[in-house]
Amino acid sequence: MRLFLAVVPPESAIQELDAAVRPLRSLPQGTGLRWTGLESWHLTLAFLGQVDTEQLSALEPGLAHVAHEHPAHRLRLAGAGRFGDRALWAGVSGDTLALRKLAEDVADAARRSGIAVDDRLFRAHLTLARSGTARADLRALAAALADFQGAEWTAGTLCLMRSYLGAGPAHYEAVAEWSLTAEG
Template identity: 30%
Template sequence: MRLFVALVPPEEAVEHLAEHLEPRVAAGPDLRWTDPHQWHVTLAFLGEVAEWRLDDLESGLGAVASRYAAPTLSVAGAGAFPNPYAARVLWAGVEPATSTAPTAPEAPEAPAAPAAPGRSGMSDEWRDRFERFDRAERAELGEPTEPGRPADLAELAAAVRGAANAVGATPDGTRFHPHVTLARFDQPTEATRWIRAIDPYRGPAWTATDLEVVASHLGEGRGRRPRYERVARLPMGRPPRG
């Protein structure tokens, strides 16, 4: 079966975005707008996966989900794939909700402690490089970086890909850009006017409480579109059952 792993926004976030898009949908009948009830943030597309791999896949992804606290996200901004001037897909971006939230005043900076031997003696630049490399490498292996920390979406996607690879469910492609697909064009189209219309949108914050494994049944949905079927729901930040 064709599978993907995704975060699914709750009904409130879906309705808010759908209401914002309603006049734009009416103005763009030539676009193939996606069904709001199918909106999701794909972390990894796995393509065809044999059913006998599902138990191992669910176990591996459950372990990944348990390592991270549920991230709080919002839908914001817009763009197009592969580019705005020959677009085939129109999308809305997804980002941490805190990135647009007011920040609390910073506490007074504490006096610097003497540098200890080892890694803490690195310059700030090299420490930052090392820690970013370490996080990315461990995520690719499906290992925790800071258990219980809210998931960085790129890191979470890398961990999902690593867990899928480990059980032979090889993900498709390597690029990750968190988004919700809004519409598709039948042919390459200059889409800058659509991006300008949607880009100012900033949706309400929502918490992605689960990783979802979803089967895509091509041509079985309304208007010969795919029909989605949830195969597994894996809670974020809680150890797998059993």
């Protein structure tokens, strides 16, 4: 299975961001992009790649422990940015330190289970669009969303997500979920 760990914003936050993003899709800079679907919007904590059943069995208790050790925390989708000319993203504000610590701890749990996780610095974001093979100038789109401030929401669930690739956009489904239960 191709897996990753994530926090999924509530439907209200997704709808709020969609209302701000929808007009950008028809701008000249937005028409050639591959826009991600609302049903796939999430904050990736760690990408695990291909995981076999044995590794998954070893991983799940570690993730349950991590969730038990972390409190729910308040976040909001806010601002935007880009990864060069490859991807447009929405930013995250609020208790991003708690989110970063959660990302670090789930990556450590995966490593302890024998799953290789890359060591890239965690940057909280929600991918909105990708440019594909043709590079795009995403500066104007990022600038148009720079002042976006969504409503605050509680990140209270750690999700183990499965990714299905193929023709068309990727499809994701939750394989397991754990509530963040530590006292804040």
